[in-house]
Amino acid sequence: MSFSELGLSDAILRAVREQGYDIPTPIQRQAIPAVLAGGDLLAGAQTGTGKTAGFTLPILQRLTTQPARKPGKIRTLILAPTRELAAQVEESVRTYSKHLDINSMVMFGGVGMQPQVDRLKKRIDILVACPGRLLDHARQGTVDLSGVEILVLDEADRMLDMGFIHDIRRVLKLLPAGRQNLLFSATFSNEIKTLADGLLNKPALIEVARRNATAETVSQKVYRVDRERKRELLAELIIRHNWYQVLVFTRTKHLANRLAEQLSKQDITAMAIHGNKSQSARTRALSEFKAGQLQVLVATDIAARGIDISELPHVVNFELPNVAEDYVHRIGRTGRAGSVGEAISLVCVDENRLLSGIEKLIGRKLEEEILPGFEPDPRIKPEPIQNGRQRQGGGGRSGGGNSANRGGQRSGQSAGAPRGDGQRRPGGGSGRPASGNTTGARPGNSQRRRRTAATN
Template sequence: MSFSTLGLSNEIIRAVTERGYTEPTPIQMQAIPAVLLGKDLLAGAQTGTGKTASFTLPLLHRLSSDKSKGTANGYPPIRALILTPTRELAAQVEESVREYGKYLKLNSMVIFGGVSIHLQKQRLKGRVDILVATPGRLLDHVHQGTVNLSQIEVLVLDEADRMLDMGFINDIRRILALLPKQRQNLLFFATFSDKIKALAAGLLNHPTMIEVARRNVTADTIAQKVYQVDRDKKRQLLAHLIRRDSWYQVLVFTRTKYGADRLVKQLGEDRIQALAIHGNKSQPARTNALTKFKNGSLQVLVATDIAARGLDISELPHVVNFDLPNVPEDYVHRIGRTGRAGASGEAVSLVCVDEQHLLTDIEKLIDLRLPKEVVAGFSPNPDIKAEPIPNGRQERTKAGGEKRPARSIASPQISTKRKVAPPATNGDRSSRSRRSAKGDR
């Protein structure tokens, strides 16, 4: 099957072809026709399966086919809203919208925290057909009267599971209250949960449900391995592996922001160039680090789970879990940065005695026993005893720095038509004002 058989316009097909894509992925084959029919959609897919194009392509087709109505002030309305949990993902999605829509007369814009809101206000005075935003910064604009959501035709919640985990549920509810009741809703997730069921139940109208792979599994294209090591030898082992195996592009995950900064400093002492991205870094610093990493001028990028989703790096060869995540699902999202779009990748975890229970939880989730290895000179000391790691949800950052406790919501059942692909209102300003200025807004 080719993209031309899915009912997309010639202008969109031309843009897709120029990006080197000729055949749709399983999620695209099922989602694009459903979206073109105007149906609500609940779609789950492993990261790296082409999910972004599965909603941007039909969204562009729909908006370019139907003329918009002018607003009272004469400006064309914002017709589509795409919400994402992180700045990096928002920027990536909006870039895809621009690339796929380059031959269409549609304008898009991205807004998120960490950068000047005044420049965003100026841009919002012009034509914006498609708005990509993080929830917090979008509500900032709503409160200041610089954005109007009353004529939204299509709402997309991308990485909805991550937004719920990061504590965005109240912001999402405030935004939903500002939208017209008659609209198309598209909800995308990587890991299915009761919270996703509950959100879908209150949001979607007789949705089509699509899942293109078993839930909470890792891609077959990723070679996974565990190196067992003492906690105080992890940094030396990482440097050893980078040199021994000539790793040239490595994404390393740590549990905390402090740990990320410390590891960057230590790798620098080993003459291995590294930079960190996390919530306490300014947006220009994060963008600079990511740009260098993508173009190959930076060997190691150290990140907290803020980057576990939203980083789309072509053919990223290596992901390292310097610390295992407290939440098993985050392991799936982390290593999903490699092995994307059919490419091969390697995911390595450095596991000390403190983390054995976390490793057990991960193996149970993905239903796979990971191969384990000990590197000569880095054998764990059997006399070292495990130290406790805080239980429960790992610290949640609003994609930027402020700890947010995980929140729960009820989980009523929803009625869906299931398709399975072959394998392969102003809010509470007092609470918002207490948010860290460094957080993703």
């Protein structure tokens, strides 16, 4: 099946072809007709499956072929959990609407309100927003949602994990009845089912690929190493194999900063990205990393959400995540769009329990290797990983006051997580730096499991 068989206009198909895509992915083959039919949709879609185009393309088709209920009003609202993801989605909207008379806007926190207020005074057909900043505008009366015909909740499970449930409910109260609702989630947890039951009206149900699976195009390996030698081993691997575009994950903002500084001192160009970084610094780091000008990007989990590079070759877990599902989220950044990727985890004796939890979740034993010269010292005893703090390479505490648990992550629990399906698909990032306002969310009032992207 080709895109031309899915009922899309010539202008949309032209934009799709210009991105180099001909064959829709499974989620696109199922979601596009479902959205075009006008009914509600509950879709289980992992990262890397092309889900963004799965709802963007049919929404554009509907907006350009059906008259607006309230001319001049926002017609589609897409809610996303993080700044980076919101920017990626809005970039996809612009990419696929380039031959259409469609205006879009991205809205998030961390930047000034006034430019957004000024933009909202002009015609906006599609608004991509993080819940917190959207409610800020609603309270000030600077956004009008009375004309919304289509609502999309993208990565709904992540929004609930980050404590946005109350914000979502407040947004829903601002929307007119009789709209089309599209809910995309990597997992169908009890919380997602409860949200879907209250939001969706007899939805079509789509679930693509087994949850908690990792892409077959991603090779996964564990390097055993002492906690104090992780940084040394990481630098050795990067230099020995001449790695470029390496995305490195840490649990904490403090360690992300320190690791980037230490790598830079070894002539390995590196920058850190997390919620404490200014918007301009985050945008610059992402832009340089996507352009291949930055060798290493060190990131916390939530800050890396939305990083979508079609051929990102390397992901390194400098520290294993406290939550097993986040491992799948992390390595899902590579092996996308049919490309081959490599996921490396540097594991010390403290992380044996975390490693076991990950292997149980993904249903496989990870290959282990010891690099000569970096053999772990069997005399070293495991230390507890408390609040995300753990002694790491170079000495000192990695966590500081920015702990994983304090950041809202659950400890030792597992749930579903998105993955890439190894297929070439539209709808992710274009590899270009996001332009304009790119990134943002703020904490909700919920006492749930994670804080927002502005925190991490």
